[in-house]
Amino acid sequence: MDVRIENLTKRYGAQLAVDRISFEIRSGEIVGFLGPNGAGKTTTMKMLTQYLPPDDGRIWYGRTSYADTGIRRRIGYLPEHNPLYEDMPVIDYLGFMAALQGVAASEIPDRIREMVRLCGLDVEKHKKIGELSKGYRQRVGLAQAIIHNPDILILDEPTTGLDPNQIVEIRELIRKLGKEKTVILSTHILPEVEATCDRILIINKGRIVADGSVAELRAQSEGKQWLQLRIERDPAKDVIAILSSLPSVEAVRWLNGPDGPIELQSKPGMSSNRDVFHTCVDHGLVLLEMIPGETKLEDIFRDLTLN
Amino acid sequence: MRAPVLIIARKELNGLFDSLTAYILIIAFLGFSGFFTWISGSDIFLRKEADLAVFFGVSQWTLFFFIPAITMKMIAEENKSGTIELLLTKAITPRQVIIGKFLACLSLIAITLAFTASYCITVSQLGNMDHGATLSGYLGLLLLSGAYISIGLLASSLTNNQIIAFLLALLMGVFFHFLFDMMAYSSRGAIAGLLSSLSASRHFDSLSRGVIDSKDLLFFISLMVAGLYLAELFLAKRAK
Numbered sequence: 334m335d336v337r338i339e340n341l342t343k344r345y346g347a348q349l350a351v352d353r354i355s356f357e358i359r360s361g362e363i364v365g366f367l368g369p370n371g372a373g374k375t376t377t378m379k380m381l382t383q384y385l386p387p388d389d390g391r392i393w394y395g396r397t398s399y400a401d402t403g404i405r406r407r408i409g410y411l412p413e414h415n416p417l418y419e420d421m422p423v424i425d426y427l428g429f430m431a432a433l434q435g436v437a438a439s440e441i442p443d444r445i446r447e448m449v450r451l452c453g454l455d456v457e458k459h460k461k462i463g464e465l466s467k468g469y470r471q472r473v474g475l476a477q478a479i480i481h482n483p484d485i486l487i488l489d490e491p492t493t494g495l496d497p498n499q500i501v502e503i504r505e506l507i508r509k510l511g512k513e514k515t516v517i518l519s520t521h522i523l524p525e526v527e528a529t530c531d532r533i534l535i536i537n538k539g540r541i542v543a544d545g546s547v548a549e550l551r552a553q554s555e556g557k558q559w560l561q562l563r564i565e566r567d568p569a570k571d572v573i574a575i576l577s578s579l580p581s582v583e584a585v586r587w588l589n590g591p592d593g594p595i596e597l598q599s600k601p602g603m604s605s606n607r608d609v610f611h612t613c614v615d616h617g618l619v620l621l622e623m624i625p626g627e628t629k630l631e632d633i634f635r636d637l638t639l640n
Numbered sequence: 641m642r643a644p645v646l647i648i649a650r651k652e653l654n655g656l657f658d659s660l661t662a663y664i665l666i667i668a669f670l671g672f673s674g675f676f677t678w679i680s681g682s683d684i685f686l687r688k689e690a691d692l693a694v695f696f697g698v699s700q701w702t703l704f705f706f707i708p709a710i711t712m713k714m715i716a717e718e719n720k721s722g723t724i725e726l727l728l729t730k731a732i733t734p735r736q737v738i739i740g741k742f743l744a745c746l747s748l749i750a751i752t753l754a755f756t757a758s759y760c761i762t763v764s765q766l767g768n769m770d771h772g773a774t775l776s777g778y779l780g781l782l783l784l785s786g787a788y789i790s791i792g793l794l795a796s797s798l799t800n801n802q803i804i805a806f807l808l809a810l811l812m813g814v815f816f817h818f819l820f821d822m823m824a825y826s827s828r829g830a831i832a833g834l835l836s837s838l839s840a841s842r843h844f845d846s847l848s849r850g851v852i853d854s855k856d857l858l859f860f861i862s863l864m865v866a867g868l869y870l871a872e873l874f875l876a877k878r879a880k
Binding site: 421477 | 644647651654655658659721722723725726727728729730731732733
């Protein structure tokens, strides 16, 4: 089921938490929601799950608009901090959630078994939720979100508190689910987005500042080329000054002091590989290493959210 | 598919029994009411009448203290742990949540009161018992409990802190339980009439004597509806 948001706005008092954002997510797409703390990610997700009413704008789920609460049966939601009923046993909790989501009573035992298998809860299924470790609690939260086989899955920071193995498992599960569902997940962990998401939405101060796949965002990121150089030390020559005088070079700096590598940034749309090589030859500098750099998602993120 | 209200009610009732709250309540209630009805002070044997008036008098006070202890966590805990967000993003309205919780608490009280059926049997062996008055007394206890449960849920919806919810419920309950009554004695005219008509204990007294008056029923039902409605409003508002 496609989700479309038009000019969604939310204010908390005088503070504008979400400022006229619009986007569309198609079925079978996994979208990563990125942004600094307080950017409006959670608020947007709360509006998508109908927990918060928007001040302005519309949300469409397929052809159904926001006002229809019946749509909630087709949404699975893992809220931030993963709230759970601590004194309920895992099985009872999943049964309760399935019943609330409108799963027929006759199907509930099968759905619970399926979730226990899918989320790897078998060893812990008879414990009370309060006795579980953080990783298992997170799995219970995820199981609760998908037990009714929803079309839309909204996950607010699904991998917080998990160890690296669990993170990989949960990511695989999300990827699997994402093949037939519309998945929106928010996270602070940038490699996670690269690993799981088809598309990234970066949000800052309540507005969307970037929208596209990781590759698209890289290309958009001003098309600047980075090079990492290592040049044999020659005390008689000021390497930095020589390199910065090149017409295609925008900035040059030592990465770790004069013994370390040099980071060189080309001007937008220009390549400085050849210039650097010829200059080094002309000046008698020995070029030991020349590695073309890649703009990292971290750089794009910092670039877009710091100003 | 079951009705959302019943799903909530069942979950809460199971929770009360799983957490032992229900057992402790039942044992404590039977202990208190049994002690004061059969053993202590102006007990049932000194009355020389085969009725349960002493039991109704004691229960009225026991429930006044015990009900806030059941209701205090009902909404405050959901607000504090954030589970309310799970509930309200499902196809369920705040009203259904409140009514479900109300039914769970009331069922627990009804189960507790059912254990005192043994008192009825015993007393009916002792003399000629007015069964009508006994039934009407039990109806009164249920209505009184319903009113205090709705006050308790209202208190619980106002705060994230269970202790505050407990004290707040007692504070609100105290007015209906005896303060309005006491104030009615020390005032006169229309104000006295108004205050005494707000006193839950007066309405309960006439029911426990076997008089089923529509005024008393209306009083308890309006108190329940008002309490639950306000609790629903606060629940919906805090969720924003």
